[in-house]
Amino acid sequence: MDLTILLFLLQDGLTNGAVYALLGLALVLVFAVTRVIFIPQGEFVAYGGLTYALLSTGKVPGTAWMMLCFGLAAFLFEVAARGRTLTPRDLAREVAMKIVWPLAILAITRLIVSYPPSALVNVVLSVAIVGSLGPYLYRIAYQPIEDASVLVLLIASVGVHLAMLGLGLVFFGPEGLRAEALISSSFNLGPLLITGQSIAVYVATIALIVALALFFETSIHGKALRATAINRVGARLVGIRTVMAGRIAFALAAAIGAISGLLIVPATTLYYDTGFLIGLKGFVAAIIGGLVSYPLTAIAALGVGIVEAFASFYASNYKEIIVFTLLLPILTWRSLTHTDHDEEE
């Protein structure tokens, strides 16, 4: 192997790894706050990328309608769960968040697509559409069983994954989609061709990590999330609504998923079922980080990207096999260092 190939593979690995890092961070976030192992994270990637791709071709993506359906369902769940205890003020807020908001986004989307596409508007719209799905999903699928064991939540996650996979097929069809690069320029650095898109990936990843760090360190909501992650009961005792924390965590995770999708859809053709594998690679990183450590997860994600790049060069047929088999020794190592909370003594 010569230096050029080495550098090329490294660059390729880092670009993919940056995306895995984003997903890994979202997974750690969701797990820490809600104890949900968020298998459907990858579906948000596909949804985000495909929504953007459809918007760029001037079509109203099915996810906009889906968001409205999810919002209505979440509204019904909320009303059914709270019944007569729902005050008019709360009801108005629920209507605003779960019915008016998706309707507004849908209306804007329908309006926008009749004009010549603007990349920036489409980016914002895609993140708004797909990001909104997160909290609705939390309300429908997870909130009713929020006190169940990690295992039950995991099985629920698998159910959500199946449902979202099927919905993806219904809304996007079996064909893959690709979008124009956000930044089409590129330049040479030594033997390497650096594309504007890969720069966008790095910048977006770093910006999001910094934003998340600021959110957790300085904002009151961020602190509430951290408190919930450390001790749910304790957080509740000091007046933090863990349901609110869960909703925010899911909104962030869905938005991060959507952004990841935006970042890769110009480079790879996305299918409705591509997200699952991408999400699982974020998982590999999150698990190396023990589902608790953000920095370790980010570093591990870059490692996963690099391993994958080299695996696809040397044994392209066995790329997925290598990446997922690597997870087994990591899980074993994590199990050895993990203190079993199920046993109290």
Add this chain to the structure above:
Amino acid sequence: MNPRVLLGLFIAAIAVLPQIPGLPPFWLTLMDNIGLASLVAMGLVLLTGVGGLTSFGQAAFVGFGAYTTAVLTTTYGLNPWLTLPISLLTTGLAALVLGALTVRLSGHFLPLGTIAWGISLYYLFGKVEILGRHDGISGIPPLSIFGKSLIDPGAVYYVIWAFVFLAGIASVNLLDSRTGRALKALRSGKILASAFGIQPAGMKLMVFVYAALLAGLSGWLYAHTQRAVNPTPFGITPGIEYLFMAVLGGAGQVWGAILGAGLVTILKDVLQRVVPLVTGGSAQFETIVFGLLLVGLLQVAREGLWPHLASLFPARQPDDVDQSVSLEPLVRDGGSGTGPLLQVAAARKQFGGLVAVNDVSFDVGRAEIMALIGPNGAGKSTTFNLITSVLDLTGGAIRFAGQPITDADQQTIARLGIARTFQHVKLVQDVSVLENVALGAHLRGSAGPVASILRTDRAEEARLLAEAARQITRVGLAEHMHKPAGSLALGQQRIVEIARALCLAPRLLLLDEPAAGLRHFEKEALAALLTQLRAEGMSVLLVEHDMGFVMSLTDRIVVLDFGTKIAEGPPAEIKTNPAVLAAYLGGTE
């Protein structure tokens, strides 16, 4: 109605079904598929429902069974019946290797691990040349019996369902045995199982391989029913569906697996075949519906459907246990002699900077009742855990009957004759008191899984249950013998734990707060029991907060405070010891 009669009726119905005139052949194909899926789901009932190991990767084992026979019958022209043992062997070996890795994963890492190898194996099936890569292998011969080829779905039907019933009976037998009790104990944690001499990892591996073998059997049948294999049915989504079937039927319910497999298979068929006819579309709704159903099921009926179905029928009266058969005492290797039974010498336990047990030394004599008392956080339960090897010592040594047990594992300690109860009750809640107590006699039996399945363990099983029944009667809970342990009051559950510990025929009994939650007369009965045990030569070490109970019963008392021994002596002396009074009531200095 007796469950055996119900099972007989069900078998008869299954046998008659293909003979109904005018039955669309398509129904038989559907029934074949239900049978094939039932086998896999049944394995998952034991693995996940009973053993608590959630696997999303069972479809991969179906693949091992199917591909093994596909290659051997097409490329090498072997007879399908000849490949059955080879298919099972391949699946079993694969399960041994994957299981050895998987059962060591803890908590939620385990299901994630099964997803990882499930995906890897799916891709592997699609890449290997000899397995036909993505196209798979076609032209697999059908099964034949006496030269008659079972090519018709109605013919292979009988083979499939015969295997389903055999597997069901084997699984029920396995659960209703010494091995089954050990398996059920796994869900209550490693510590409980180990305390009665069970190797949790070995037991998990056993049930993992068992479940994989049922999946491999299903794969072998599948290959000869479908007569073609490709990687698709062995991926992660089918793996999720199998788990869904087991959860839907009811985790832990062997026959519920057929119910779950039946409902899912029929639903899948309706969604694939009927819905597109109605809507005119070609979109696949099955994944959406399955996903929503799985989420909904967890919200409304996490225990599955079988228990609801079963409650429609009156429960079978449990058989009375014949208490006359006797069980041989546990044969113990060495370590008798004279001198103190238990010697704790400068035992020390540090958790980071916290010294939980600080160089504590004491002896427990033979036929002596001794109490370990002290305020909350004094290190009493930690000392118990050090003696039983749940925790490793940071320093010091422990000897039992003259032999060092400092580095012995929990199983060895149980075998030597130390039995314990737990501060936080560890009973298998949905299992009867009798079965819970019989777990204590685990080491006094030897029947393994094969003997359980073939029912050659019945004589030993009767002796184990008789011993359990005797101990339950002895502690005064005979009337509750057949109730689920979880239905008893907490104080009674503590007594059940004592009966379970007695089943080990221990030389030293460690009781962690046995009188907590007992009423006055129950405490008196407990004191009488312990006094009687002492008279029979057993030693008792107990942690207890009820001072009246401790003072009237014990021979000697050791007092701990902040991990340090502050006093030791007979009750009368401890009562007036100034250091003890200071520790309990607050010092005056």
